[in-house]
Amino acid sequence: MLTARETEGTMTCGDLRASHSELLKRISPDFELGKIYGVGSYSKVVSAKKKDTGIVYALKIMDKKFITKENKTAYVKLERIVLDQLDHPGIVRLFFTFQDSFSLYMALESCEGGELFDQITRKGRLSEEEACFYAAEVVDALEYIHSLGLIHRDIKPENLLLTSDGHIKIADFGSVKPMQDSSITVLPNAASDDKACTFVGTAAYVPPEVLNSSPATFGNDLWALGCILYQMLSGTSPFKDASEWLTFQRIIARDIRFPNYFSEEAKDLIDRLLDMKPSRRPGAGPEGYGALKMHPFFKRIDWENLRKQTPPKLVLEQVVYSGDDESHDSSRNPSHVGDGLARQNDGSSSEASGHVTRLASIDSFDSKWQEFLDPGESVLMISTLKKMRKITNKKVQLILTNKPKLVYVDPSKVVKGDTIWSDNPNELSVQVTSPSLFKIITVCLLYAASSYSGSKILHAKPFFRF
Numbered sequence: 001m002l003t004a005r006e007t008e009g010t011m012t013c014g015d016l017r018a019s020h021s022e023l024l025k026r027i028s029p030d031f032e033l034g035k036i037y038g039v040g041s042y043s044k045v046v047s048a049k050k051k052d053t054g055i056v057y058a059l060k061i062m063d064k065k066f067i068t069k070e071n072k073t074a075y076v077k078l079e080r081i082v083l084d085q086l087d088h089p090g091i092v093r094l095f096f097t098f099q100d101s102f103s104l105y106m107a108l109e110s111c112e113g114g115e116l117f118d119q120i121t122r123k124g125r126l127s128e129e130e131a132c133f134y135a136a137e138v139v140d141a142l143e144y145i146h147s148l149g150l151i152h153r154d155i156k157p158e159n160l161l162l163t164s165d166g167h168i169k170i171a172d173f174g175s176v177k178p179m180q181d182s183s184i185t186v187l188p189n190a191a192s193d194d195k196a197c198t199f200v201g202t203a204a205y206v207p208p209e210v211l212n213s214s215p216a217t218f219g220n221d222l223w224a225l226g227c228i229l230y231q232m233l234s235g236t237s238p239f240k241d242a243s244e245w246l247t248f249q250r251i252i253a254r255d256i257r258f259p260n261y262f263s264e265e266a267k268d269l270i271d272r273l274l275d276m277k278p279s280r281r282p283g284a285g286p287e288g289y290g291a292l293k294m295h296p297f298f299k300r301i302d303w304e305n306l307r308k309q310t311p312p313k314l315v316l317e318q319v320v321y322s323g324d325d326e327s328h329d330s331s332r333n334p335s336h337v338g339d340g341l342a343r344q345n346d347g348s349s350s351e352a353s354g355h356v357t358r359l360a361s362i363d364s365f366d367s368k369w370q371e372f373l374d375p376g377e378s379v380l381m382i383s384t385l386k387k388m389r390k391i392t393n394k395k396v397q398l399i400l401t402n403k404p405k406l407v408y409v410d411p412s413k414v415v416k417g418d419t420i421w422s423d424n425p426n427e428l429s430v431q432v433t434s435p436s437l438f439k440i441i442t443v444c445l446l447y448a449a450s451s452y453s454g455s456k457i458l459h460a461k462p463f464f465r466f
């Protein structure tokens with residue numbers, strides 16, 4: 001039985017690679033694990049119901065060995081210490097932390113609505129009303145963060161999570177920087193890097209002064225807000241280009257082009273937030289957040305009652321379920337994901353053509369990997385692997401699709417390999433049995449005189465373990 005205790009102490013052993021069933025064994029009997037919310041560079045975030053209270057948390061699981069090896073200890077401690085002291089409806093809450101010999105665990109407020117990034121991708125672009133609402137909630141939370149003397153430094157649509165009813169919560173405080181006069185207490189060994197020239201953040205949202213090695217200011221987050229507002233309204237970030245280097249060139253040159261459907265108010269606000277001089281960005285100047293909140297773009301926002309307003313409707317992940325209600329439920333528990341297909345293949349399915357439908361995706365990553373997919377193709381499993389070399393190793397991404405196809409992508413998102421097992425979707429199918437295990441199934445089709453009569457699994461080998 002695990003005891004809830006602080007995440008400080010020796011960080012020695014580990015695991016991001018643990019399969020879901022291994023995690024289940026380890027974390028039980030306290031929690032009932034559900035779906036995987038997402039995977040970060042050093043963590044896995046899983047839905048976890050505490051059995052005694054019935055409360056569902058987003059359990060952030062961090063591999064101790066990996067964190068130690070990658071020198072991430074200070075970031076983890078910093079995030080823990082900072083989140084512990086924050087209390088705002090626009091910021092993901094940290095409830096408690098604990099550890100076992102392998103992992104560190106953070107029980108976070110669960111954001112069932114996923115990332116703002118996915119809403120933008122699914123909708124293509126947001127209406128001005130929707131973008132205004134989300135931007136206002138981010139402004140409200142940023143005002144609080146900045147008032148405590150903290151700079152988030154990694155504000156981006158992937159770190160803006162949504163509650164099930166559609167309100168924004170800022171997440172991921174691993175890059176946070178406390179200013180010298182911050183009211184947040186940070187232990188000396190948990191302080192983030194102080195080197196002015198250290199690049200922190202994400203290329204598309206990084207402000208020009210950071211690229212010129214200037215120290216971080218509140219203006220960093222306000223530049224990122226300008227980029228996000230642009231992205232919500234257009235579907236892409238303003239400086240996005242074919243490579244990080246080209247993106248940086250466009251940021252330094254402030255090469256920004258507004259689509260003609262942007263309103264004058266939206267253009268003006270983005271233009272001001274993307275000011276080359278950080279202190280001129282609304283919210284960063286001597287007038288404080290008043291300058292930002294009073295901007296005409298926010299004219300319909302009732303700042304006092306922001307969280308009482310009705311948020312935009314969420315567009316949920318498009319999942320085609322393969323069977324009845326039972327298989328629908330199984331999507332909540334990844335260890336049962338394959339069951340629907342097994343039933344389908346026994347011939348009793350209403351899928352009378354013998355064509356194998358896609359399984360419920362076990363993660364929410366489809367949209368992020370869209371560029372590697374053909375039309376109609378969907379992601380069944382994503383995993384980060386370490387490619388071992390003689391003296392070094394490098395992280396690569398494996399993307400398994402329903403084609404079935406296995407794509408191997410390097411860290412700069414360049415496709416390095418692409419294995420298509422069959423061009424005929426009737427011949428092969430993929431059965432995802434857990435977040436780390438899938439089977440390739442060959443389907444034998446038996447045709448009666450004019451119509452399909454059945455199919456069966458010939459063999460379920462080979463097994464591939466992610």
Ligand SMILES: Nc1ncnc2c1ncn2[C@@H]1O[C@H](COP(=O)(O)OP(=O)(O)OP(=O)(O)O)[C@@H](O)[C@H]1O
Pocket residue numbers: 037038039040041042043044045058060092108109110111112114115158159161171172174
């Ligand atoms: N509280 C939460 N509720 C629901 N999903 C969450 C929550 N926190 C994180 N996630 C999901 O899990 C993913 C991984 O989160 P995490 O904070 O570990 O990494 P990240 O910040 O996205 O990645 P990186 O560490 O590489 O910047 C997120 O992208 C998000 O989709």
